[in-house]
Amino acid sequence: xxxxxxxxxxxxxxxxxxxxxxxxxxxxxxxxxxxxxxxxxxxxxxxxxxxxxxxxxxxxxxxxxxxxxxxxxxxxxxxxxxxxxxxxxxxxxxxxxxxxxxxxxxxxxxxxxxxxxxxxxxxxxxxxxxxxxxxxxxxxxxxxxxxxxxxxxxxxxxxxxxxxxxxxxxxxxxxxxxxxxxxxxxxxxxxxxxxxxxxxxxxxxxxxxxxxxxxxxxxxxxxxxxxxxxxxxxxxxxxxxxxxxxxxxxxxxxxxxxxxxxxxxxxxxxxxxxxxxxxxxxxxxxxxxxxxxxxxxxxxxxxxxxxxxxxxxxxxxxxxxxxxxxxxxxxxxxxxxxxxxxxxxxxxxxxxxxxxxxxxxxxxxxxxx
Numbered sequence: 001x002x003x004x005x006x007x008x009x010x011x012x013x014x015x016x017x018x019x020x021x022x023x024x025x026x027x028x029x030x031x032x033x034x035x036x037x038x039x040x041x042x043x044x045x046x047x048x049x050x051x052x053x054x055x056x057x058x059x060x061x062x063x064x065x066x067x068x069x070x071x072x073x074x075x076x077x078x079x080x081x082x083x084x085x086x087x088x089x090x091x092x093x094x095x096x097x098x099x100x101x102x103x104x105x106x107x108x109x110x111x112x113x114x115x116x117x118x119x120x121x122x123x124x125x126x127x128x129x130x131x132x133x134x135x136x137x138x139x140x141x142x143x144x145x146x147x148x149x150x151x152x153x154x155x156x157x158x159x160x161x162x163x164x165x166x167x168x169x170x171x172x173x174x175x176x177x178x179x180x181x182x183x184x185x186x187x188x189x190x191x192x193x194x195x196x197x198x199x200x201x202x203x204x205x206x207x208x209x210x211x212x213x214x215x216x217x218x219x220x221x222x223x224x225x226x227x228x229x230x231x232x233x234x235x236x237x238x239x240x241x242x243x244x245x246x247x248x249x250x251x252x253x254x255x256x257x258x259x260x261x262x263x264x265x266x267x268x269x270x271x272x273x274x275x276x277x278x279x280x281x282x283x284x285x286x287x288x289x290x291x292x293x294x295x296x297x298x299x300x301x302x303x304x305x306x307x308x309x310x311x312x313x314x315x316x317x318x319x320x321x322x323x324x325x326x327x328x329x330x331x332x333x334x335x336x337x338x339x340x341x342x343x344x345x346x347x348x349x350x351x352x353x354x355x356x357x358x359x360x361x362x363x364x365x366x367x368x369x
Contacts, residue, residue: 012336014048015355028218031097033213035164038178039259041252041313041353046073049250049311053357054079056226058247061295061303063237066261068094070250071230074325078226082242084233088274089163089265091234096160100228101218105153106257112152119144129270132333133183137202138169142203148270158336159213163268165206170267171199177302179264196287236280237296249310253293254283256318290324297328309333312356321356329359 027042046069054060056078062070065083071094074081077203081098085091118140121176130139144160148159175192183199233240254261255284261271263313282292300310312329316323325332336358 001271012355013336015336015338017042017044017341021080030217030224031066031072032069034097034217035093035160036167036177037093038264039252039261040067040069041255043069043073045313046070046250047077049248050074050077050079052141053309053311054248058305059242059244060248060250061242061246062249062251063300064251064253065094065232066090066252068097068232071232072097072221074250075225075227075230078220079247080229081226082231082233084235084237084240084242084245086234086277087261088234088277088315089268091232091263092156092274094170094230094232096157097221098156098228098232100334101157101217101222101230103219106157106215109152109154109158110215112190113145113148113211114208117141117144119147120190124246127270129266133170133172133204133267135168135171135199137201138203141207142166142169142271145203145207157218158211159272160367161207161210162271163205163265165268166271167265167266167306168206169200169203173197173199178262182274188207197338233319236277237299241299242303244303246300247305247308249300249308250313251311252313254281255315255319256283256286258288260284285368286318289328290320291315294327295326297324297330297358302330304360309358310358312336313353314356314357315352316354316356320323321354325356325358326361329361331361333357333359 002098022042027044029043032357050060050073050207053276054077057080059082060082063083064085065071067090068083071081071083075098084095119137119141121143124203126139134142138263142165145162147167148154149162152158170177171183171185173184173304174187174190174197185199185215187196187198189195208329227250231243261281277355284288297310304310312321322332336355338353338355342354
């Protein structure tokens with residue numbers, strides 16, 4: 001791996017922050033922490049790109065919208081936003097983050113859900129996953145909460161809260177919530193708390209906490225957003241185009257072979273009955289990766305207005321993106337590296353990401369107004 005010293009001339013310091021400079025509370029401000037999500041880039045990156053290349057009122061597009069970071073920040077900046085994702089849960093999460101909420105109705109929902117109670121369990125109607133990964137009490141509380149969502153003003157918001165609580169309430173080790181390999185039923189040494197712990201057996205405490213947190217966070221976002229125009233398309237960006245011309249693309253494609261984006265939220269798919277499209281997910285391996293990303297960036301290029309740019313944030317350690325950009329009819333205008341050293345807990349470490357700014361290859365770039 002390249003060292004920090006070797007990268008000094010390449011690193012864009014405006015895109016590189018230490019943990020002290022950019023603590024977790026800032027990286028997860030307002031709706032960015034409505035639900036944990038692996039593999040998302042920090043909102044401050046999008047803020048920088050919008051400041052450099054964006055224009056209020058114009059359309060920002062993200063064909064790998066994931067948890068919606070680009071769309072949220074585009075709206076905060078004052079731009080219209082649109083994105084696409086093959087994961088039904090990702091689309092749900094992004095729609096919830098970018099939705100508008102009436103405060104009185106929101107508070108009424110929260111009061112209604114304050115005590116969801118418990119639901120009698122019928123084992124034959126539960127999936128093997130739910131029976132394996134949740135203690136009976138936790139599952140009964142989650143299902144009761146799910147039933148009461150239907151009568152609320154903002155059911156999708158509370159579905160995200162339900163999913164977040166389910167993630168915390170699984171029979172998993174406290175330090176291993178990202179991809180736990182198997183349910184744990186007994187006492188274990190917890191690397192997070194530095195003591196012996198037992199798995200969680202209830203969900204109500206998480207549901208109550210996350211309902212309050214969701215109300216707070218959507219209110220904070222409402223105070224800072226300057227545009228409320230956001231469109232989320234559920235589908236494969238290889239065959240879907242943005243609905244209108246695009247001023248700026250800001251995206252972070254999946255790193256090949258690193259994260260299974262459906263399995264990451266398996267508890268949400270199981271509890272909410274969401275459609276899974278695992279076979280359409282890009283990045284499960286290197287095979288076909290270049291062709292798939294090139295197809296998507298080709299569509300993005302065709303949608304660009306004159307002077308538009310495509311910004312791609314990716315760890316290009318395999319050296320794939322020179323080919324991908326060329327095949328997509330793009331010319332690399334600027335390539336820089338950013339140093340990432342902000343991970344905490346068991347995933348602590350450092351790595352580098354590449355920031356690629358590209359323009360269509362067959363025309364001169366017009367200066368921004």
